[in-house]
Amino acid sequence: MFQPKIPTMPQPSGLVTPPAVVQPTTITPGTPAPAPAAAPEPSRPVVQLTPGTAVALVGAGSAVVLVVGTVLVSLLLAVAVTSASVAVCAVVLRSLIASNAKRR
Secondary structure (H helix, E strand, O other): OOOOOOOOOOOOOOOOOOOOOOOOOOOOOOOOOOOOOOOOOOOOOOOOOOHHHHHHHHHHHHOOOOOOOOHHHHHHHHHHHHHHHHHHHHHHHHHHHHHHHHHH
């Protein structure tokens, strides 16, 4: 039941054609292709900052800093609350174990 069953290769049926014979061909070296001409590099457009775009960039940067700061502070607060609750649980368990040991 747990032994693998290996399929057997069936015998070919019908007409079987022999493999075609490949004739070797001679390779004649051709003339090398000319090197492509170097394309002139397009000049990059210069970005001009107007006072409106500068104010928009400063506003967007400030918003990103505020959002990231809020997320990081909330994560830090979550870690602090969790660690404080674990510490309180540890103190309560320690107290319960100590009082249980005194009763016996």
